[in-house]
Amino acid sequence: MQNNSTPDFGPPGVAPPPNYHPISPAPGVAPPPPLIDVPMPTPQPILGPAPVVTVCPSCALRMSTRTENETSSSLCCCISRSESRVHHYCTNCNAFIGTYES
Numbered sequence: 383m384q385n386n387s388t389p390d391f392g393p394p395g396v397a398p399p400p401n402y403h404p405i406s407p408a409p410g411v412a413p414p415p416p417l418i419d420v421p422m423p424t425p426q427p428i429l430g431p432a433p434v435v436t437v438c439p440s441c442a443l444r445m446s447t448r449t450e451n452e453t454s455s456s457l458c459c460c461i462s463r464s465e466s467r468v469h470h471y472c473t474n475c476n477a478f479i480g481t482y483e484s
């Protein structure tokens with residue numbers, strides 16, 4: 383009569399099989415992609431209705447922005463809306479800096 387209560391693992395003293403690398407890198411497999419450098423966000427200048435002194439993100443020149451007022455020319459002229467936008471541009475390279483919305 384066999385002793386069925388014998389555990390599956392071997393008798394004491396027998397070392398378990400050594401841990402081999404479960405997944406060996408197969409040849410031709412590309413390594414994991416490196417971390418993508420997240421570009422530093424350009425600090426958004428605090429824009430206002432008036433020109434502001436900031437550093438142009440395009441030409442890196444510190445200048446006072448040129449402003450252009452843009453009034454929403456909607457058909458509803460009867461309502462004087464205070465909603466206006468002021469676009470800021472670089473005075474050196476004319477790059478768009480940002481828009482101030484009142």
Ligand SMILES: [Zn+2]
Pocket residue numbers: 438439440441442443472473474475476477
């Ligand atoms: Zn510029």
